[in-house]
Amino acid sequence: MKQDTVTVSFDAAKLKAIKLYMSRKGVSLEQELAEQLNKLYEKYVPVNVRDYIGETEDVGAGNAQPRQVK
Numbered sequence: 001m002k003q004d005t006v007t008v009s010f011d012a013a014k015l016k017a018i019k020l021y022m023s024r025k026g027v028s029l030e031q032e033l034a035e036q037l038n039k040l041y042e043k044y045v046p047v048n049v050r051d052y053i054g055e056t057e058d059v060g061a062g063n064a065q066p067r068q069v070k
Contacts, residue, residue, distance in 0.1 A: 001057050006037070
């Protein structure tokens with residue numbers, strides 16, 4: 001799937017503290033933010049839209065099974 005970049009402004013001192021304490025626990029800030037974005041996606045995007053996006057990604061990747069039309 002195609003990736004896009006999100007840019008967010010945040011207090012520099014707070015960001016430095018987050019990175020410090022997350023690194024001590026072996027946690028990636030980028031991974032945590034990606035997980036939160038996925039939760040927001042699941043919360044706000046209707047299921048039928050998520051299904052459509054999933055189907056179009058599968059077709060683009062050549063992974064989709066052909067549907068039988070009756």
